Amino acid sequence: MTETPTPGTGNGDNTDVAAMSYEQAREELVAVVNQLEAGNTSLEQSLALWERGEALAARCEAWLEGARQRLDAARAGAEDGATD
Template sequence: MPELPDDVAAMTYEQARDELVLVVQRLETGDQPLETSLDLWERGEALAARCQQWLDGARQRLDAARAQSATASDEPQEQ
């Protein structure tokens, strides 16, 4: 995965998602010059990648918690 711009890499999921929504809205209007549209597209790709990083991290944390819970429930209970 290409390296994200520093400002994007520092964003929370919500910040990246909200800015991505704005980028998509601007692209959908179709009234941007080509160079601006390309810049917006690249920014959108970086923002989407940041959101995916957050989602992947959340999935890993959930999987680890489930595994830990499953291990704990398999252990004999002390009386």
């Protein structure tokens, strides 16, 4: 089995997450969850992975919320256009 390197720097620095696409964040989040579920990490590594996972999940949520807002705006625009 190939060991996935521990994401992040281990010091809670997850600033790179803000630049990720939804797909990148989701893919890495899946890898983090798999690594945590495997249980082959030290407590320190597990904590760093958990923090990374939280940051990745928040990034995914931000992307999904943005998409939801765009859909709502498009629907509202379509409804406004239909009533004109």
